[in-house]
Amino acid sequence: MATIFLSLVTIFSLINLHSSNALSVNYYHQTCPNAESTITKVVKKSMMNDRTVPAALLRMHFHDCFIKGCDASVLLNSQGNNQAEKDGPPNISLHAFYVIDNAKKEVEKMCPGVVSCADILALAAKDAVALSGGPSWDVPKGRKDGKISKANDTRQLPFPTFNISQLHQSFSQRGLSIDDLVALSGGHTLGFSHCSSFQNRIHNFNNITNVDPSMSPSFATSLRQVCPMHNKVKSAGANLDSSPTVFDNAYYKLLLQGKSIFSSDQALLTTSRTKALVTKFATSQQEFYHAFVESMIRMSSISGTGTEIRLNCGVVNH
Ligand code: HEM
Numbered sequence: 405m406a407t408i409f410l411s412l413v414t415i416f417s418l419i420n421l422h423s424s425n426a427l428s429v430n431y432y433h434q435t436c437p438n439a440e441s442t443i444t445k446v447v448k449k450s451m452m453n454d455r456t457v458p459a460a461l462l463r464m465h466f467h468d469c470f471i472k473g474c475d476a477s478v479l480l481n482s483q484g485n486n487q488a489e490k491d492g493p494p495n496i497s498l499h500a501f502y503v504i505d506n507a508k509k510e511v512e513k514m515c516p517g518v519v520s521c522a523d524i525l526a527l528a529a530k531d532a533v534a535l536s537g538g539p540s541w542d543v544p545k546g547r548k549d550g551k552i553s554k555a556n557d558t559r560q561l562p563f564p565t566f567n568i569s570q571l572h573q574s575f576s577q578r579g580l581s582i583d584d585l586v587a588l589s590g591g592h593t594l595g596f597s598h599c600s601s602f603q604n605r606i607h608n609f610n611n612i613t614n615v616d617p618s619m620s621p622s623f624a625t626s627l628r629q630v631c632p633m634h635n636k637v638k639s640a641g642a643n644l645d646s647s648p649t650v651f652d653n654a655y656y657k658l659l660l661q662g663k664s665i666f667s668s669d670q671a672l673l674t675t676s677r678t679k680a681l682v683t684k685f686a687t688s689q690q691e692f693y694h695a696f697v698e699s700m701i702r703m704s705s706i707s708g709t710g711t712e713i714r715l716n717c718g719v720v721n722h
């Protein structure tokens with residue numbers, strides 16, 4: 405009797421695990437044990453040719469998870485009259501899709517139809533951080549790929565002009581806390597921004613001043629030089645911190661000096677709780693790494709409605 409009861413409990417918990425799409429770090433242990441090392445090799449190789457690859461992969465994963473959960477919707481190509489996320493408004497910073505395609509090809513050779521594109525992207529984002537000198541971690545896996553990607557949905561991403569309450573709302577809608585917000589904003593230790601994303605802070609800030617008064621004046625002057633009011637150079641912009649290919653805590657140090665790029669970064673100094681965390685991470689890189697890993701695992705576990713293992717990351721199956 406007790407045995408029957410126990411096996412019923414086991415069966416129910418398995419069903420439950422399945423329906424809640426629980427992720428696990430050993431997900432491909434039996435079915436594709438070399439998936440992770442293969443993905444790491446591909447990321448490593450591509451970043452040797454292009455130093456901007458890690459930043460691109462990290463942002464791509466964030467973008468994927470914030471729209472319909474982490475279901476690789478960000479990887480789908482526009483088709484027919486459907487404009488995909490890829491081609492939605494803030495797409496200027498999305499690039500390096502070929503890295504995911506190359507990783508997928510290598511993984512498919514070893515274990516066809518087993519590893520989802522959403523998992524490959526989550527693993528590649530972890531590699532991007534670790535290979536840039538940041539922390540590494542075990543990525544929970546078992547995501548499924550979705551079939552829908554709409555350019556219009558990119559409006560659900562937080563805007564760089566957001567204040568702290570708007571950021572808080574955007575994160576909490578996805579089950580992420582204000583502490584996650586501060587730790588994940590540290591992703592801005594990597595990469596680059598185009599002028600348009602911080603234009604609001606350096607020209608016509610409000611009807612009293614042209615420049616955001618919370619920005620360091622010398623920093624504002626240098627940004628205004630690369631991004632004049634009527635900027636014509638499409639590729640112009642600024643690095644997100646002083647060491648844009650190194651995953652360190654410089655972002656937080658600069659933030660405290662008024663040298664962050666976006667209003668959404670600066671907003672982290674506007675409540676005592678978020679400011680205290682910024683100060684903690686600026687003081688201790690270890691504390692930042694620890695918090696970043698925890699928050700990344702939460703962000704990369706936002707569940708989607710994916711149903712398949714896509715064979716080509718740019719198109720749905722069949
Ligand atoms: C808190 C809300 C966030 C806002 C408002 C925001 C906004 C932006 C914007 C506007 C850009 C530059 C786009 C461009 O002009 O090229 C950018 C770049 C970037 N973001 Fe964020 N972001 C946020 C959170 C995150 C998170 C959670 C991560 C990852 C953990 C992240 C990682 C990155 C990276 C790595 C880049 C550089 C991309 C590249 O160089 O290719 N961001 N972000």
Ligand SMILES: *[C@@H]1O[C@H](CO)[C@@H](O)[C@H](O)[C@H]1NC(C)=O
Nearest residue numbers: 490491492493495496498499
């Ligand atoms: C961004 O979207 C435009 C169309 O809205 C498209 O022409 C362009 O290729 C896209 N850029 C990237 C990097 O996907």
Ligand SMILES: *[C@@H]1O[C@H](CO)[C@@H](O)[C@H](O)[C@H]1NC(C)=O
Nearest residue numbers: 554555556557558559560561
């Ligand atoms: C586009 O996205 C916005 C904001 O998420 C939403 O309010 C609107 O209904 C969407 N429009 C279409 C045509 O889906």
Ligand SMILES: *[C@@H]1O[C@H](CO)[C@@H](O)[C@H](O)[C@H]1NC(C)=O
Nearest residue numbers: 565566567568569570571674
């Ligand atoms: C943030 O912006 C929204 C929309 O403009 C506004 O309603 C809200 O009061 C602002 N919050 C803060 C803390 O400034």
Ligand SMILES: *[C@@H]1O[C@H](CO)[C@@H](O)[C@H](O)[C@H]1NC(C)=O
Nearest residue numbers: 604608609610611612613614
């Ligand atoms: C500046 O703009 C605010 C609203 O953004 C308005 O209430 C105020 O009257 C304006 N001040 C001047 C001097 O125009």
